Amino acid sequence: MIINGVTIDETFAEAFPMKGTRLIITALNAKWAMISAQAFTGFATSVIACGCEAGIERELDPSETPDGRPGVSILIFAMGGKSLAKQVETRSGQCVLTSPTSALFSGLDNDKKEIALGQNLRYFGDGFQISKMIDGKRYWRIPVMDGEFLTQEKTGVHDSVGGGNFLVLAESQAQALEACEAAIEEMKKIPNVIMPFPGGVVRSGSKVGSKFKALNASTNDAFCPTLKGQTKSDLSPEVESVMEIVIDGLTKEDIDKAMRVGIQAVCDLGAENGIRRISAGNYGGKLGPFHFHLQEIMA
Amino acid sequence: MSALTFTLKRSPAQRIDCSLLTPNALADKSVSDIAAIELVMGNSTVRVDQAFDISGDDASDITIKNSSSRLDFIGHNMTSGKITVAGDVGAYFGQFMEGGELDVTGNSGIYTACEMKGGQIKVNGNTGDFVGGARPGYKNGMTGGTVIITGNSGDRTGDHMRRGYILIEGDAGDYCGTRMVSGTIAVLGSVGAHLGYAMKRGTLLLTQQPSQGISANFNDCGSHTLAFLPLMLASFKKLDSKFAELETFSRVQRYAGDLGGIGMGEILVKL
Numbered sequence: 001m002i003i004n005g006v007t008i009d010e011t012f013a014e015a016f017p018m019k020g021t022r023l024i025i026t027a028l029n030a031k032w033a034m035i036s037a038q039a040f041t042g043f044a045t046s047v048i049a050c051g052c053e054a055g056i057e058r059e060l061d062p063s064e065t066p067d068g069r070p071g072v073s074i075l076i077f078a079m080g081g082k083s084l085a086k087q088v089e090t091r092s093g094q095c096v097l098t099s100p101t102s103a104l105f106s107g108l109d110n111d112k113k114e115i116a117l118g119q120n121l122r123y124f125g126d127g128f129q130i131s132k133m134i135d136g137k138r139y140w141r142i143p144v145m146d147g148e149f150l151t152q153e154k155t156g157v158h159d160s161v162g163g164g165n166f167l168v169l170a171e172s173q174a175q176a177l178e179a180c181e182a183a184i185e186e187m188k189k190i191p192n193v194i195m196p197f198p199g200g201v202v203r204s205g206s207k208v209g210s211k212f213k214a215l216n217a218s219t220n221d222a223f224c225p226t227l228k229g230q231t232k233s234d235l236s237p238e239v240e241s242v243m244e245i246v247i248d249g250l251t252k253e254d255i256d257k258a259m260r261v262g263i264q265a266v267c268d269l270g271a272e273n274g275i276r277r278i279s280a281g282n283y284g285g286k287l288g289p290f291h292f293h294l295q296e297i298m299a
Numbered sequence: 300m301s302a303l304t305f306t307l308k309r310s311p312a313q314r315i316d317c318s319l320l321t322p323n324a325l326a327d328k329s330v331s332d333i334a335a336i337e338l339v340m341g342n343s344t345v346r347v348d349q350a351f352d353i354s355g356d357d358a359s360d361i362t363i364k365n366s367s368s369r370l371d372f373i374g375h376n377m378t379s380g381k382i383t384v385a386g387d388v389g390a391y392f393g394q395f396m397e398g399g400e401l402d403v404t405g406n407s408g409i410y411t412a413c414e415m416k417g418g419q420i421k422v423n424g425n426t427g428d429f430v431g432g433a434r435p436g437y438k439n440g441m442t443g444g445t446v447i448i449t450g451n452s453g454d455r456t457g458d459h460m461r462r463g464y465i466l467i468e469g470d471a472g473d474y475c476g477t478r479m480v481s482g483t484i485a486v487l488g489s490v491g492a493h494l495g496y497a498m499k500r501g502t503l504l505l506t507q508q509p510s511q512g513i514s515a516n517f518n519d520c521g522s523h524t525l526a527f528l529p530l531m532l533a534s535f536k537k538l539d540s541k542f543a544e545l546e547t548f549s550r551v552q553r554y555a556g557d558l559g560g561i562g563m564g565e566i567l568v569k570l
Protein backbone atom coordinates (compact mmCIF):
# COMPACT_ATOMS: atom_id res chain seq x y z
CA MET A 1 0.00 0.00 0.00
CA ILE A 2 1.35 3.42 -0.97
CA ILE A 3 -0.31 6.70 0.06
CA ASN A 4 1.06 9.90 -1.42
CA GLY A 5 4.35 8.17 -2.08
CA VAL A 6 4.59 6.76 1.46
CA THR A 7 4.80 3.01 1.79
CA ILE A 8 2.50 1.51 4.41
CA ASP A 9 4.15 -1.69 5.60
CA GLU A 10 2.15 -4.89 5.70
CA THR A 11 2.62 -5.23 9.42
CA PHE A 12 0.82 -4.54 12.63
CA ALA A 13 1.21 -2.82 15.96
CA GLU A 14 0.88 -5.13 18.92
CA ALA A 15 -0.84 -3.77 22.01
CA PHE A 16 -1.65 -4.99 25.51
CA PRO A 17 -4.59 -4.88 27.88
CA MET A 18 -4.26 -2.19 30.53
CA LYS A 19 -6.47 -0.66 33.19
CA GLY A 20 -7.28 2.97 32.74
CA THR A 21 -9.22 5.83 34.19
CA ARG A 22 -10.02 9.42 33.35
CA LEU A 23 -9.56 12.19 35.91
CA ILE A 24 -10.69 15.77 35.76
CA ILE A 25 -8.58 18.46 37.38
CA THR A 26 -10.12 21.90 37.81
CA ALA A 27 -8.67 25.11 39.17
CA LEU A 28 -9.36 28.79 39.54
CA ASN A 29 -8.26 29.28 35.94
CA ALA A 30 -7.18 27.19 32.96
CA LYS A 31 -3.51 28.00 33.56
CA TRP A 32 -3.42 26.37 36.99
CA ALA A 33 -5.57 23.43 35.94
CA MET A 34 -3.02 22.75 33.20
CA ILE A 35 -0.06 23.15 35.55
CA SER A 36 -1.54 20.57 37.90
CA ALA A 37 -2.37 18.22 35.04
CA GLN A 38 1.12 18.50 33.64
CA ALA A 39 2.59 17.70 37.04
CA PHE A 40 0.28 14.69 37.39
CA THR A 41 1.16 13.31 33.97
CA GLY A 42 4.89 13.97 34.30
CA PHE A 43 7.28 11.00 34.24
CA ALA A 44 4.52 8.78 32.93
CA THR A 45 5.75 7.89 29.47
CA SER A 46 6.07 4.13 29.78
CA VAL A 47 5.10 1.44 32.25
CA ILE A 48 8.57 -0.02 31.79
CA ALA A 49 9.99 2.36 34.38
CA CYS A 50 7.30 4.89 35.28
CA GLY A 51 4.70 2.47 36.61
CA CYS A 52 2.02 3.99 34.44
CA GLU A 53 1.36 5.85 31.23
CA ALA A 54 -0.53 9.11 31.49
CA GLY A 55 -1.28 12.11 29.39
CA ILE A 56 -3.53 15.09 28.93
CA GLU A 57 -6.62 14.26 26.93
CA ARG A 58 -7.90 17.81 26.45
CA GLU A 59 -8.77 21.10 28.11
CA LEU A 60 -12.29 21.41 29.45
CA ASP A 61 -14.60 24.39 29.32
CA PRO A 62 -16.15 25.37 32.69
CA SER A 63 -19.50 24.11 31.39
CA GLU A 64 -18.00 20.62 31.11
CA THR A 65 -16.54 20.31 34.62
CA PRO A 66 -18.31 19.19 37.81
CA ASP A 67 -17.61 22.40 39.71
CA GLY A 68 -18.04 24.82 36.83
CA ARG A 69 -14.40 25.90 36.75
CA PRO A 70 -11.86 25.53 33.93
CA GLY A 71 -10.40 22.05 33.83
CA VAL A 72 -8.25 19.48 32.13
CA SER A 73 -9.10 15.85 31.53
CA ILE A 74 -6.31 13.32 31.81
CA LEU A 75 -6.07 9.62 31.14
CA ILE A 76 -3.84 7.28 33.11
CA PHE A 77 -3.15 3.62 32.36
CA ALA A 78 -1.33 0.87 34.22
CA MET A 79 -0.86 -2.87 33.82
CA GLY A 80 -3.34 -3.73 36.59
CA GLY A 81 -5.95 -2.29 38.91
CA LYS A 82 -3.65 -2.26 41.95
CA SER A 83 -0.78 -0.53 40.20
CA LEU A 84 -3.22 1.96 38.70
CA ALA A 85 -4.63 2.71 42.15
CA LYS A 86 -1.16 3.24 43.57
CA GLN A 87 -0.15 5.60 40.78
CA VAL A 88 -3.40 7.55 40.97
CA GLU A 89 -3.07 7.96 44.71
CA THR A 90 0.57 9.06 44.78
CA ARG A 91 0.26 11.38 41.82
CA SER A 92 -2.98 12.90 43.13
CA GLY A 93 -1.39 13.45 46.51
CA GLN A 94 1.83 15.01 45.26
CA CYS A 95 0.69 16.82 42.12
CA VAL A 96 -2.97 17.80 42.53
CA LEU A 97 -3.52 18.14 46.26
CA THR A 98 -0.43 20.36 46.31
CA SER A 99 -1.42 22.49 43.33
CA PRO A 100 -3.04 25.85 44.23
CA THR A 101 -6.85 26.09 43.89
CA SER A 102 -7.15 22.59 42.41
CA ALA A 103 -10.00 20.13 42.71
CA LEU A 104 -10.00 16.53 41.51
CA PHE A 105 -12.88 14.53 40.09
CA SER A 106 -13.49 11.21 38.41
CA GLY A 107 -14.12 11.47 34.70
CA LEU A 108 -15.15 7.86 34.27
CA ASP A 109 -18.05 6.11 35.96
CA ASN A 110 -17.91 2.38 36.52
CA ASP A 111 -19.85 1.21 39.55
CA LYS A 112 -18.57 -2.35 39.11
CA LYS A 113 -14.88 -1.51 39.32
CA GLU A 114 -13.57 1.52 41.16
CA ILE A 115 -10.30 2.59 42.73
CA ALA A 116 -9.59 5.16 45.40
CA LEU A 117 -9.17 8.73 44.30
CA GLY A 118 -9.47 10.95 47.36
CA GLN A 119 -10.42 8.06 49.64
CA ASN A 120 -7.03 7.96 51.32
CA LEU A 121 -5.91 11.53 50.59
CA ARG A 122 -8.55 12.58 53.07
CA TYR A 123 -6.30 11.59 55.95
CA PHE A 124 -4.12 14.54 55.05
CA GLY A 125 -6.94 16.52 56.65
CA ASP A 126 -5.82 15.18 60.05
CA GLY A 127 -9.37 14.71 61.24
CA PHE A 128 -10.65 18.04 59.93
CA GLN A 129 -11.69 16.52 56.59
CA ILE A 130 -15.39 16.59 55.77
CA SER A 131 -17.33 14.09 53.67
CA LYS A 132 -20.24 15.10 51.45
CA MET A 133 -22.49 12.77 49.51
CA ILE A 134 -23.71 14.57 46.40
CA ASP A 135 -25.88 12.75 43.86
CA GLY A 136 -24.85 9.40 45.29
CA LYS A 137 -21.12 10.11 45.04
CA ARG A 138 -18.91 10.80 47.99
CA TYR A 139 -16.62 13.79 47.99
CA TRP A 140 -13.98 14.86 50.50
CA ARG A 141 -13.30 18.40 51.57
CA ILE A 142 -9.74 18.54 52.86
CA PRO A 143 -8.64 21.75 54.57
CA VAL A 144 -5.45 23.11 53.01
CA MET A 145 -3.61 26.40 53.33
CA ASP A 146 -5.31 28.08 50.35
CA GLY A 147 -8.81 26.99 51.38
CA GLU A 148 -10.26 23.54 50.76
CA PHE A 149 -9.16 20.77 48.42
CA LEU A 150 -12.23 19.07 47.01
CA THR A 151 -11.87 15.56 45.65
CA GLN A 152 -14.17 12.75 44.67
CA GLU A 153 -13.68 9.61 46.72
CA LYS A 154 -13.41 7.09 43.88
CA THR A 155 -12.98 6.83 40.16
CA GLY A 156 -14.09 4.13 37.76
CA VAL A 157 -11.68 1.75 36.07
CA HIS A 158 -11.99 0.81 32.42
CA ASP A 159 -10.46 -2.17 30.63
CA SER A 160 -8.19 -0.38 28.20
CA VAL A 161 -5.54 -0.89 25.55
CA GLY A 162 -1.96 0.31 25.72
CA GLY A 163 0.86 0.24 23.21
CA GLY A 164 -0.81 1.02 19.90
CA ASN A 165 1.93 2.50 17.74
CA PHE A 166 3.31 3.38 14.37
CA LEU A 167 6.77 4.31 13.13
CA VAL A 168 7.53 7.19 10.81
CA LEU A 169 10.54 6.54 8.58
CA ALA A 170 11.95 9.68 6.99
CA GLU A 171 14.96 10.92 5.10
CA SER A 172 16.01 13.27 7.90
CA GLN A 173 15.45 13.92 11.60
CA ALA A 174 13.75 17.24 10.86
CA GLN A 175 11.34 15.66 8.42
CA ALA A 176 10.50 12.80 10.78
CA LEU A 177 9.83 15.27 13.58
CA GLU A 178 7.71 17.55 11.41
CA ALA A 179 5.60 14.57 10.31
CA CYS A 180 5.14 13.36 13.88
CA GLU A 181 4.12 16.83 15.03
CA ALA A 182 1.50 16.94 12.28
CA ALA A 183 0.24 13.51 13.34
CA ILE A 184 0.03 14.46 17.03
CA GLU A 185 -1.87 17.63 16.15
CA GLU A 186 -4.60 15.55 14.51
CA MET A 187 -4.53 12.70 17.04
CA LYS A 188 -5.12 15.09 19.93
CA LYS A 189 -8.58 15.73 18.50
CA ILE A 190 -9.58 12.09 19.08
CA PRO A 191 -11.22 11.47 22.48
CA ASN A 192 -10.31 8.61 24.84
CA VAL A 193 -6.66 8.39 23.77
CA ILE A 194 -3.31 9.77 24.88
CA MET A 195 0.14 9.71 23.37
CA PRO A 196 2.19 9.42 26.57
CA PHE A 197 5.72 10.18 25.35
CA PRO A 198 7.25 13.67 25.35
CA GLY A 199 5.19 15.74 22.93
CA GLY A 200 3.55 12.47 21.91
CA VAL A 201 6.68 11.25 20.10
CA VAL A 202 9.31 8.67 21.10
CA ARG A 203 12.66 8.45 19.36
CA SER A 204 13.96 5.51 21.37
CA GLY A 205 11.63 2.70 20.40
CA SER A 206 12.54 -0.53 22.14
CA LYS A 207 12.62 -4.22 21.46
CA VAL A 208 12.03 -6.92 24.06
CA GLY A 209 15.17 -8.14 25.83
CA SER A 210 18.81 -7.15 25.84
CA LYS A 211 22.27 -8.66 25.78
CA PHE A 212 22.54 -7.31 29.33
CA LYS A 213 20.72 -9.55 31.77
CA ALA A 214 19.49 -6.72 33.94
CA LEU A 215 17.47 -5.15 31.14
CA ASN A 216 14.20 -6.47 29.76
CA ALA A 217 14.05 -3.91 26.96
CA SER A 218 16.70 -2.30 24.78
CA THR A 219 17.08 -0.16 21.67
CA ASN A 220 15.21 -1.30 18.58
CA ASP A 221 18.40 -1.80 16.59
CA ALA A 222 16.58 -2.89 13.44
CA PHE A 223 15.21 0.67 13.17
CA CYS A 224 18.36 2.54 14.29
CA PRO A 225 19.72 4.29 11.18
CA THR A 226 23.30 4.46 12.44
CA LEU A 227 23.39 0.65 12.74
CA LYS A 228 22.40 -0.10 9.15
CA GLY A 229 25.76 -1.76 8.51
CA GLN A 230 26.10 -3.45 11.88
CA THR A 231 22.83 -5.24 12.52
CA LYS A 232 19.96 -6.86 10.67
CA SER A 233 18.49 -3.52 9.71
CA ASP A 234 14.92 -2.90 8.60
CA LEU A 235 15.90 0.40 7.00
CA SER A 236 16.66 1.24 3.39
CA PRO A 237 19.70 3.41 2.59
CA GLU A 238 17.72 6.65 2.19
CA VAL A 239 16.07 6.44 5.65
CA GLU A 240 18.05 8.49 8.13
CA SER A 241 15.61 8.90 11.00
CA VAL A 242 12.76 6.95 12.60
CA MET A 243 10.32 8.20 15.20
CA GLU A 244 7.47 6.41 16.87
CA ILE A 245 4.08 7.47 18.16
CA VAL A 246 2.65 5.31 20.94
CA ILE A 247 -1.08 5.43 21.70
CA ASP A 248 -3.00 4.30 24.78
CA GLY A 249 -6.78 4.33 24.68
CA LEU A 250 -9.90 3.30 26.53
CA THR A 251 -10.89 0.96 23.67
CA LYS A 252 -9.30 -0.65 20.61
CA GLU A 253 -11.62 1.38 18.41
CA ASP A 254 -10.34 4.65 19.90
CA ILE A 255 -6.77 3.64 19.05
CA ASP A 256 -7.86 2.62 15.54
CA LYS A 257 -9.24 6.11 14.98
CA ALA A 258 -6.19 7.84 16.39
CA MET A 259 -3.80 5.75 14.29
CA ARG A 260 -5.83 6.43 11.16
CA VAL A 261 -5.81 10.21 11.53
CA GLY A 262 -2.17 10.21 12.62
CA ILE A 263 -0.91 8.10 9.72
CA GLN A 264 -3.04 10.12 7.33
CA ALA A 265 -1.48 13.36 8.58
CA VAL A 266 1.99 11.90 8.00
CA CYS A 267 1.03 10.69 4.54
CA ASP A 268 -0.40 14.09 3.67
CA LEU A 269 3.14 15.43 3.91
CA GLY A 270 4.14 12.59 1.65
CA ALA A 271 7.33 11.53 -0.12
CA GLU A 272 8.02 15.05 -1.30
CA ASN A 273 8.63 15.99 2.33
CA GLY A 274 10.97 13.10 2.87
CA ILE A 275 8.55 10.59 4.40
CA ARG A 276 9.37 7.13 3.08
CA ARG A 277 7.52 4.52 5.10
CA ILE A 278 5.10 3.87 7.91
CA SER A 279 5.78 0.77 9.95
CA ALA A 280 4.81 -0.54 13.39
CA GLY A 281 6.29 -2.31 16.36
CA ASN A 282 5.27 -5.82 17.29
CA TYR A 283 6.59 -8.93 18.96
CA GLY A 284 5.49 -11.41 16.35
CA GLY A 285 1.93 -11.36 17.65
CA LYS A 286 2.74 -13.65 20.54
CA LEU A 287 2.63 -11.21 23.44
CA GLY A 288 -0.21 -8.73 22.96
CA PRO A 289 -3.78 -9.70 22.12
CA PHE A 290 -4.54 -6.46 20.25
CA HIS A 291 -3.20 -6.23 16.71
CA PHE A 292 -3.51 -3.02 14.69
CA HIS A 293 -2.84 -3.89 11.05
CA LEU A 294 -1.67 -0.72 9.34
CA GLN A 295 -3.05 -1.50 5.91
CA GLU A 296 -6.45 -2.48 7.33
CA ILE A 297 -6.61 0.74 9.33
CA MET A 298 -5.76 2.84 6.27
CA ALA A 299 -7.94 0.88 3.84
CA MET B 300 -53.38 0.26 35.22
CA SER B 301 -54.40 3.20 37.35
CA ALA B 302 -53.04 4.41 40.65
CA LEU B 303 -54.19 2.38 43.65
CA THR B 304 -56.28 4.96 45.48
CA PHE B 305 -57.38 4.92 49.11
CA THR B 306 -59.98 7.55 49.89
CA LEU B 307 -60.51 8.03 53.61
CA LYS B 308 -64.23 7.64 54.33
CA ARG B 309 -64.29 9.82 57.41
CA SER B 310 -61.81 11.36 59.79
CA PRO B 311 -60.96 8.49 62.16
CA ALA B 312 -61.78 8.73 65.85
CA GLN B 313 -58.39 7.26 66.68
CA ARG B 314 -55.04 7.17 64.97
CA ILE B 315 -54.54 4.57 62.21
CA ASP B 316 -51.25 2.85 61.54
CA CYS B 317 -50.91 2.88 57.72
CA SER B 318 -47.50 1.19 57.60
CA LEU B 319 -48.92 -1.75 55.63
CA LEU B 320 -50.07 0.46 52.75
CA THR B 321 -46.82 0.78 50.82
CA PRO B 322 -45.97 -0.25 47.24
CA ASN B 323 -43.61 -2.98 48.41
CA ALA B 324 -46.07 -4.34 51.02
CA LEU B 325 -48.98 -4.38 48.56
CA ALA B 326 -47.11 -5.71 45.52
CA ASP B 327 -48.72 -8.89 44.12
CA LYS B 328 -51.81 -8.47 46.32
CA SER B 329 -55.29 -8.41 44.79
CA VAL B 330 -57.71 -5.62 45.60
CA SER B 331 -59.72 -8.03 47.76
CA ASP B 332 -56.60 -9.04 49.66
CA ILE B 333 -55.78 -5.38 50.22
CA ALA B 334 -59.34 -4.65 51.35
CA ALA B 335 -59.06 -7.35 53.99
CA ILE B 336 -55.84 -6.08 55.55
CA GLU B 337 -56.31 -5.19 59.19
CA LEU B 338 -54.79 -1.87 60.20
CA VAL B 339 -54.10 -1.01 63.82
CA MET B 340 -56.41 1.77 64.95
CA GLY B 341 -56.06 2.93 68.52
CA ASN B 342 -56.23 -0.19 70.65
CA SER B 343 -58.11 -2.21 68.02
CA THR B 344 -57.95 -2.87 64.29
CA VAL B 345 -59.89 -1.82 61.25
CA ARG B 346 -60.14 -3.40 57.82
CA VAL B 347 -58.74 -1.27 55.00
CA ASP B 348 -62.09 -1.24 53.21
CA GLN B 349 -63.81 -0.08 56.41
CA ALA B 350 -61.57 2.96 56.61
CA PHE B 351 -61.06 3.66 52.92
CA ASP B 352 -62.83 3.46 49.59
CA ILE B 353 -60.47 1.58 47.31
CA SER B 354 -60.06 2.08 43.57
CA GLY B 355 -57.35 1.42 41.00
CA ASP B 356 -54.89 -1.44 40.95
CA ASP B 357 -51.33 -0.15 40.47
CA ALA B 358 -49.69 -0.75 43.84
CA SER B 359 -46.47 0.93 42.71
CA ASP B 360 -48.34 4.22 42.49
CA ILE B 361 -50.50 4.76 45.56
CA THR B 362 -52.73 7.76 46.22
CA ILE B 363 -54.31 8.52 49.58
CA LYS B 364 -57.14 11.03 49.30
CA ASN B 365 -59.01 12.98 51.94
CA SER B 366 -56.14 12.23 54.28
CA SER B 367 -56.04 13.14 57.95
CA SER B 368 -53.34 14.03 60.47
CA ARG B 369 -54.43 10.86 62.26
CA LEU B 370 -52.93 8.61 59.58
CA ASP B 371 -49.53 7.60 60.96
CA PHE B 372 -46.60 5.63 59.50
CA ILE B 373 -47.45 6.33 55.85
CA GLY B 374 -44.54 5.13 53.70
CA HIS B 375 -43.09 3.06 56.56
CA ASN B 376 -40.20 0.87 55.32
CA MET B 377 -41.02 1.81 51.76
CA THR B 378 -38.41 0.63 49.24
CA SER B 379 -39.80 1.70 45.86
CA GLY B 380 -42.73 3.27 44.05
CA LYS B 381 -44.63 6.38 44.96
CA ILE B 382 -47.22 7.43 47.50
CA THR B 383 -49.06 10.70 46.93
CA VAL B 384 -51.17 12.01 49.79
CA ALA B 385 -53.87 14.64 49.40
CA GLY B 386 -54.35 16.31 52.78
CA ASP B 387 -52.34 16.08 55.98
CA VAL B 388 -50.47 13.09 57.39
CA GLY B 389 -49.70 12.10 60.95
CA ALA B 390 -46.52 11.04 62.70
CA TYR B 391 -43.64 8.97 61.36
CA PHE B 392 -44.27 9.86 57.71
CA GLY B 393 -41.63 7.90 55.75
CA GLN B 394 -40.10 6.19 58.78
CA PHE B 395 -37.31 3.73 57.77
CA MET B 396 -37.97 4.57 54.13
CA GLU B 397 -35.28 3.14 51.84
CA GLY B 398 -36.38 4.22 48.38
CA GLY B 399 -39.19 5.61 46.26
CA GLU B 400 -41.05 8.85 46.62
CA LEU B 401 -43.46 10.29 49.14
CA ASP B 402 -45.43 13.44 48.48
CA VAL B 403 -48.01 15.09 50.70
CA THR B 404 -50.00 18.17 49.79
CA GLY B 405 -50.56 19.21 53.39
CA ASN B 406 -48.67 19.11 56.67
CA SER B 407 -46.90 16.19 58.30
CA GLY B 408 -46.64 15.35 61.99
CA ILE B 409 -43.70 14.65 64.26
CA TYR B 410 -40.83 12.34 63.31
CA THR B 411 -41.24 12.81 59.57
CA ALA B 412 -38.45 10.86 57.80
CA CYS B 413 -37.51 9.27 61.12
CA GLU B 414 -34.45 7.09 60.50
CA MET B 415 -35.01 7.35 56.77
CA LYS B 416 -32.38 5.57 54.65
CA GLY B 417 -33.09 6.65 51.08
CA GLY B 418 -35.61 7.98 48.58
CA GLN B 419 -37.32 11.35 48.61
CA ILE B 420 -40.00 12.90 50.78
CA LYS B 421 -41.69 16.14 49.83
CA VAL B 422 -43.98 17.88 52.29
CA ASN B 423 -45.92 20.67 50.61
CA GLY B 424 -46.63 22.30 53.94
CA ASN B 425 -45.22 22.31 57.44
CA THR B 426 -43.71 19.46 59.42
CA GLY B 427 -43.74 18.65 63.10
CA ASP B 428 -40.70 18.28 65.34
CA PHE B 429 -37.81 15.84 64.88
CA VAL B 430 -37.76 15.74 61.07
CA GLY B 431 -35.14 13.17 60.01
CA GLY B 432 -34.49 12.35 63.65
CA ALA B 433 -33.90 9.15 65.57
CA ARG B 434 -36.49 7.48 67.79
CA PRO B 435 -36.03 8.24 71.46
CA GLY B 436 -33.12 6.17 72.72
CA TYR B 437 -31.71 5.52 69.27
CA LYS B 438 -28.44 7.02 68.07
CA ASN B 439 -28.89 7.32 64.31
CA GLY B 440 -31.48 9.50 62.66
CA MET B 441 -31.81 9.81 58.93
CA THR B 442 -28.97 8.00 57.09
CA GLY B 443 -29.81 8.90 53.49
CA GLY B 444 -32.30 10.36 51.07
CA THR B 445 -33.73 13.82 50.65
CA VAL B 446 -36.54 15.61 52.51
CA ILE B 447 -38.03 18.74 50.97
CA ILE B 448 -40.26 20.91 53.14
CA THR B 449 -41.93 23.77 51.31
CA GLY B 450 -43.23 25.29 54.56
CA ASN B 451 -41.69 25.39 58.00
CA SER B 452 -40.14 22.61 60.01
CA GLY B 453 -40.72 22.10 63.72
CA ASP B 454 -38.15 21.99 66.50
CA ARG B 455 -35.12 19.71 66.63
CA THR B 456 -34.97 19.18 62.87
CA GLY B 457 -32.27 16.63 62.00
CA ASP B 458 -31.81 15.37 65.55
CA HIS B 459 -29.06 12.69 65.38
CA MET B 460 -29.13 12.97 61.59
CA ARG B 461 -26.27 11.00 60.03
CA ARG B 462 -26.49 11.43 56.22
CA GLY B 463 -28.77 12.85 53.55
CA TYR B 464 -30.40 16.21 52.94
CA ILE B 465 -33.18 18.13 54.65
CA LEU B 466 -34.13 21.12 52.52
CA ILE B 467 -36.42 23.64 54.21
CA GLU B 468 -37.87 26.32 51.98
CA GLY B 469 -39.52 28.12 54.93
CA ASP B 470 -38.33 28.53 58.49
CA ALA B 471 -36.76 25.99 60.82
CA GLY B 472 -37.74 25.80 64.49
CA ASP B 473 -35.53 25.79 67.57
CA TYR B 474 -32.59 23.41 68.00
CA CYS B 475 -32.20 22.89 64.24
CA GLY B 476 -29.42 20.32 63.62
CA THR B 477 -29.24 19.29 67.26
CA ARG B 478 -26.97 16.33 67.96
CA MET B 479 -26.39 16.02 64.22
CA VAL B 480 -23.73 13.45 63.31
CA SER B 481 -23.41 14.31 59.62
CA GLY B 482 -25.46 15.23 56.55
CA THR B 483 -26.78 18.56 55.36
CA ILE B 484 -29.68 20.75 56.42
CA ALA B 485 -30.33 23.81 54.26
CA VAL B 486 -32.79 26.55 55.23
CA LEU B 487 -34.02 29.35 52.97
CA GLY B 488 -36.01 31.07 55.72
CA SER B 489 -35.15 31.91 59.30
CA VAL B 490 -33.95 29.55 62.00
CA GLY B 491 -34.92 29.38 65.66
CA ALA B 492 -32.83 29.44 68.80
CA HIS B 493 -29.98 27.08 69.72
CA LEU B 494 -28.96 26.36 66.15
CA GLY B 495 -26.70 23.28 65.96
CA TYR B 496 -26.88 22.50 69.67
CA ALA B 497 -24.62 19.52 70.46
CA MET B 498 -23.88 19.12 66.76
CA LYS B 499 -20.96 16.74 66.10
CA ARG B 500 -20.43 16.94 62.36
CA GLY B 501 -22.49 17.90 59.33
CA THR B 502 -23.48 21.11 57.60
CA LEU B 503 -26.18 23.67 58.32
CA LEU B 504 -26.46 25.87 55.26
CA LEU B 505 -28.34 29.14 55.69
CA THR B 506 -29.09 31.70 53.03
CA GLN B 507 -29.69 34.41 55.62
CA GLN B 508 -28.10 35.37 58.91
CA PRO B 509 -29.83 33.68 61.88
CA SER B 510 -31.93 36.33 63.57
CA GLN B 511 -30.94 35.06 67.01
CA GLY B 512 -27.27 34.96 66.13
CA ILE B 513 -24.81 32.11 66.30
CA SER B 514 -24.38 30.26 69.58
CA ALA B 515 -21.26 30.93 71.65
CA ASN B 516 -20.45 27.26 71.16
CA PHE B 517 -19.62 27.94 67.50
CA ASN B 518 -16.41 29.73 66.52
CA ASP B 519 -16.17 32.01 63.51
CA CYS B 520 -13.77 30.50 60.94
CA GLY B 521 -14.03 33.45 58.56
CA SER B 522 -15.43 33.95 55.09
CA HIS B 523 -14.50 31.44 52.42
CA THR B 524 -15.12 30.26 48.88
CA LEU B 525 -15.99 26.58 49.15
CA ALA B 526 -15.73 24.53 45.97
CA PHE B 527 -18.23 21.88 47.04
CA LEU B 528 -21.13 24.34 47.25
CA PRO B 529 -21.66 24.84 43.49
CA LEU B 530 -21.50 21.08 43.10
CA MET B 531 -24.09 20.54 45.82
CA LEU B 532 -26.36 23.34 44.61
CA ALA B 533 -26.19 21.92 41.09
CA SER B 534 -27.46 18.61 42.46
CA PHE B 535 -30.59 20.44 43.69
CA LYS B 536 -31.47 21.55 40.14
CA LYS B 537 -33.35 18.33 39.45
CA LEU B 538 -35.61 18.78 42.48
CA ASP B 539 -39.13 20.17 42.37
CA SER B 540 -38.27 22.82 44.92
CA LYS B 541 -37.23 26.42 45.41
CA PHE B 542 -33.76 25.00 45.97
CA ALA B 543 -33.64 24.20 42.25
CA GLU B 544 -34.06 27.90 41.49
CA LEU B 545 -31.40 28.97 43.95
CA GLU B 546 -28.69 30.95 42.20
CA THR B 547 -25.41 29.14 42.72
CA PHE B 548 -22.98 30.55 45.26
CA SER B 549 -19.78 29.45 46.92
CA ARG B 550 -19.01 32.37 49.21
CA VAL B 551 -20.00 31.75 52.85
CA GLN B 552 -19.18 32.66 56.43
CA ARG B 553 -18.13 29.49 58.22
CA TYR B 554 -18.76 28.76 61.89
CA ALA B 555 -17.45 25.54 63.48
CA GLY B 556 -19.02 23.79 66.47
CA ASP B 557 -20.55 22.66 68.73
CA LEU B 558 -17.35 23.22 70.68
CA GLY B 559 -19.02 21.78 73.75
CA GLY B 560 -18.50 18.46 71.96
CA ILE B 561 -16.08 17.46 69.19
CA GLY B 562 -16.81 20.68 67.31
CA MET B 563 -16.58 19.26 63.80
CA GLY B 564 -19.94 20.56 62.61
CA GLU B 565 -20.32 23.70 60.55
CA ILE B 566 -22.83 26.46 59.99
CA LEU B 567 -22.39 28.09 56.59
CA VAL B 568 -24.12 31.41 56.05
CA LYS B 569 -24.36 32.72 52.51
CA LEU B 570 -22.53 36.02 51.98
